[in-house]
Amino acid sequence: MARTQGSHSDITGPRVRDAALSLFARHGYAAVSMRQIAGAVGVQAGALYNYTPDKQTLLYELMKAHMDELLAARGGEPWPGDPMAALEAFTRFHIRFHARRPEAVFISYMELRNLSPENFAVIEGLRKTYETQLQDILQRGVAEGRFAVTDARITSMALIAMLTGVNTWFRDKGRLSLPEVEEIYCDMVRKAVAV
């Protein structure tokens, strides 16, 4: 039997990416073989090379897609002029966006070292773009005398680390709902930078 019936490129492609995302997140890029990914899709290993030139590019494209989505989603959000309102909007957006994509987030933070130098540079650039948005909010708040922040760059990284940490414990049917989590973190963020 040479081909499972009814399978097409436009359906197998996404399935390859989904399987890779899920397996990379669970076991790590280096620990997952192309044969495992193929098995999850229900196909032989050779068939994967219709959808990616190699394993490394498969990882890169998952991370690239995640970062693109992140920046696009952020771009579609409101940007309040008031620094504190902008900070709160950023906080809620970050928690909400990341909580909904635990696997992509996990990969994007854990597998950076498995990217080739060129691919790494691209992802790192996108990450910096995102981080700079928070940094700008903080700087504006400082300029307007609303925030007490001695180093906007360090503070932005500290806050992002805190917010992304939600993903290590948050579960959809856990003790706290996402809005409750948002509220707790918003409180902390607001107070942490307030004058």
Next chain:
Amino acid sequence: MARTQGSHSDITGPRVRDAALSLFARHGYAAVSMRQIAGAVGVQAGALYNYTPDKQTLLYELMKAHMDELLAARGGEPWPGDPMAALEAFTRFHIRFHARRPEAVFISYMELRNLSPENFAVIEGLRKTYETQLQDILQRGVAEGRFAVTDARITSMALIAMLTGVNTWFRDKGRLSLPEVEEIYCDMVRKAVAV
């Protein structure tokens, strides 16, 4: 040539662990081979099995040693009765301890999924022990009306995530000294939980 001159068990053992720590941190557990570790030590792969029963145990023992050191060091620190002073002591201790061991920290946070279930349970237990210490400080502060924290468990994880995040950017000869970093984070932590 059968043996490099002057090598002994009590010198090779630590060298194996050092090489493994450094290589695991740089490339990840799954991506590092026993032959690479042996090469870094200057020995053949087979010789490693005088110092570890297998690769998995080598990883586990690195993480176990790190967590034991963490808890022992923390146990040797002063425990101020005043909640705010205790929180500040914890914050400074955490930053200082972790900044000095970037490789062990990196491994302990990234390679949890490569532990066998039994080994994972041990490490996770130690991590929880540490985290509970911060949680207790927060709870005491709440009980004494000094902290405004709605959920001590979530807050403790948020703060630890923020503090551990220092390791992603801190470099010894960077723009900021460690005491300066401590100061910035202490300010944020204090304000974030204050009433």
Next chain:
DNA sequence: TTGATTTGAACGTATGTTCAGTTAAATCTT
């Protein structure tokens, strides 16, 4: 000479990737 330490080769298995050959669907021809 004894006992600890290391070598070097071998074990079976797995890896990422390639590719000629096979199959099914899409398109074209009549």
Next chain:
DNA sequence: AAGATTTAACTGAACATACGTTCAAATCAA
């Protein structure tokens, strides 16, 4: 509508290389 042809998708086997681990033999320190 039916048959012929083209194209895209996939298989299955093979490639060279690497993996973790074992172990008899060799080497060195005491």
